[in-house]
Amino acid sequence: MRPDREVTASTSTVRHRVPFYETDAMGVVHHSNYVRYLELARIRWMEEHHRPYRSYVQEDRHFATTRVEVDYRQAARFDDELSITVWLEWIRGASLRLAYRIEREATLLTTAATEHALVDTQGRVRRIPKTTARTCNACFEPGIPRPPHALAPAPPPWFPLLAGPRHRCHANSAVAGRL
Numbered sequence: 773m774r775p776d777r778e779v780t781a782s783t784s785t786v787r788h789r790v791p792f793y794e795t796d797a798m799g800v801v802h803h804s805n806y807v808r809y810l811e812l813a814r815i816r817w818m819e820e821h822h823r824p825y826r827s828y829v830q831e832d833r834h835f836a837t838t839r840v841e842v843d844y845r846q847a848a849r850f851d852d853e854l855s856i857t858v859w860l861e862w863i864r865g866a867s868l869r870l871a872y873r874i875e876r877e878a879t880l881l882t883t884a885a886t887e888h889a890l891v892d893t894q895g896r897v898r899r900i901p902k903t904t905a906r907t908c909n910a911c912f913e914p915g916i917p918r919p920p921h922a923l924a925p926a927p928p929p930w931f932p933l934l935a936g937p938r939h940r941c942h943a944n945s946a947v948a949g950r951l
Contacts, residue, residue, distance in 0.1 A: 782911035783859045784817040790852045800847035807840055810872055810884055813858040821911050822904065833898065835888035842884045852876045863908045866890050866897045
């Protein structure tokens with residue numbers, strides 16, 4: 773996503789002040805914490821635009837993370853006040869994709885995207901109910917284009933040769949393989 777581009781879909785924003793324990797020996801936020809920030813924003817988005825995540829858990833459903841993409845542009849540091857903004861990019865079948873911007877004041881630090889599959893407690897993929905898809909799709913204003921992909925251009929054509937589909941680096945690769 774271009775930093776100067778205004779997000780047009782319904783967004784949610786979470787504010788987070790960086791505690792010291794989230795930083796590493798270089799004095800910057802450790803990269804693993806960004807995924808936690810994305811989760812905070814994603815849960816807030818669900819609460820504000822659909823329903824609390826807790827209601828899915830009570831129905832023995834979960835949105836398993838199947839893909840995380842993060843583009844680190846500038847480092848966040850101890851005591852920074854971060855704004856994590858999230859919006860829905862798409863929803864279809866059993867999965868959805870959310871995009872994120874992490875900013876400090878007006879400075880873009882990070883762009884990211886996550887993909888999730890709806891699964892039951894046994895890990896079986898479940899189709900997202902049509903009512904849920906309709907509610908989520910209502911987050912887009914008619915006639916206004918959806919925001920562009922949050923990250924840089926697509927990987928080069930030779931990339932699959934190095935990272936073929938069976939070499940994904942995420943915890944739920946078994947789920948992703950069934951989508």
